Amino acid sequence: GQQLNQSPQSMFIQEGEDVSMNCTSSSIFNTWLWYKQDPGEGPVLLIALYKAGELTSNGRLTAQFGITRKDSFLNISASIPSDVGIYFCAPYKSGTSYGKLTFGQGTILTVHP
Amino acid sequence: NAGVTQTPKFQVLKTGQSMTLQCAQDMNHEYMSWYRQDPGMGLRLIHYSVGAGITDQGEVPNGYNVSRSTTEDFPLRLLSAAPSQTSVYFCASSLGKLRQGNSPLHFGNGTRLTVT
Numbered sequence: 001g002q003q004l005n006q007s008p009q010s011m012f013i014q015e016g017e018d019v020s021m022n023c024t025s026s027s028i029f030n031t032w033l034w035y036k037q038d039p040g041e042g043p044v045l046l047i048a049l050y051k052a053g054e055l056t057s058n059g060r061l062t063a064q065f066g067i068t069r070k071d072s073f074l075n076i077s078a079s080i081p082s083d084v085g086i087y088f089c090a091p092y093k094s095g096t097s098y099g100k101l102t103f104g105q106g107t108i109l110t111v112h113p
Numbered sequence: 114n115a116g117v118t119q120t121p122k123f124q125v126l127k128t129g130q131s132m133t134l135q136c137a138q139d140m141n142h143e144y145m146s147w148y149r150q151d152p153g154m155g156l157r158l159i160h161y162s163v164g165a166g167i168t169d170q171g172e173v174p175n176g177y178n179v180s181r182s183t184t185e186d187f188p189l190r191l192l193s194a195a196p197s198q199t200s201v202y203f204c205a206s207s208l209g210k211l212r213q214g215n216s217p218l219h220f221g222n223g224t225r226l227t228v229t
Contacts, residue, residue: 009153033217042117042203042220043156088155090218100171101218103148103156 003027006089006104013079014112021107022073023089032065032072033090035103043088047074079111115139119204119221126194126228134189134224136204142219144207145187146171147179149200150223156203162187194228201225 003026013019023032031050035043047058049065049072056063062075072091076083089104120135138145146161148171158171162181176198178190187206191198204221 006155040222042205042222043218044220045217048217100158100161101146102158105153105155 004089004091004102004104006107008107009105010108010110012110012112015079015081017079019076019079019083019109020073021087022071023091023104024071025091026070027091028069028093029091030069030094031092032063033092033101034061034063034072034074035088035090037086037088037106039085043086046087076109079109081111081113084109084111117204117206117219117221119202119224121224122222123225124227126191126226128194128196128228130194132191132194134191134202134204134226136187136189136221137185138187138204138206138219139185140206140208140219141184142206142208143184144209145181146205146218147177147187147189148203148205149173150203151200159189159202191226194226196228199226199228 006023034047036046037043047056047063052065052069053067054065060077065072086106086108088106090101117138143164147159148156150156157173159177160171160179162168165181165184168179168181181187202224205218207218
């Protein structure tokens with residue numbers, strides 16, 4: 001099966017710092033999703049990328065779909081305490097059942113005020 | 114609009130006990146699935162369903178049963194609980210297949226299960 005590696009596993013940063021995390025895979029995908037899980041809640045979709053090379057922003061979040069279609073990164077600029085949580089990547093090939101969505105291992109983000 | 118509702122929020126079981134984790138969605142979504150979340154392992158798929166009466170196994174199905182008698186409900190049954198099943202369980206639903214423009218996967222807030 002496909003291998004999906006997300007790094008780093010955890011990050012401890014000061015408020016105001018920028019954050020970068022990435023996912024790499026042994027397989028090619030045509031969509032990359034990034035989810036965030038707040039403490040005690042279920043994951044929520046942050047950003048969806050549909051085209052290789054695409055760079056998409058959502059406020060302080062920026063995500064890119066790698067040219068090789070095997071990787072993606074997520075950047076958070078000027079972090080704030082509410083950025084705390086676990087971030088997951090979840091790539092897929094179009095037409096795949098949602099029931100078979102595979103998630104990365106997650107990046108745990110801690111932001112110190 | 115409640116979205117995806119999971120009950121209970123917390124549960125403690127003794128080894129060998131059985132129980133059912135409930136999941137209901139009110140969005141008329143076709144697809145429903147169960148994931149378990151363990152530290153450092155991300156979210157792993159247990160079982161999923163593409164519609165009422167249709168279920169299939171995911172990555173880690175052993176020790177769990179599911180059924181989908183209605184569109185709204187997708188309960189997860191632990192037949193004989195084991196300490197290895199201590200985890201946080203998430204139910205999720207979506208309208209259709211993964212395509213641009215389709216609704217994303219909607220998650221419930223999880224059930225935290227401890228098996229002693």
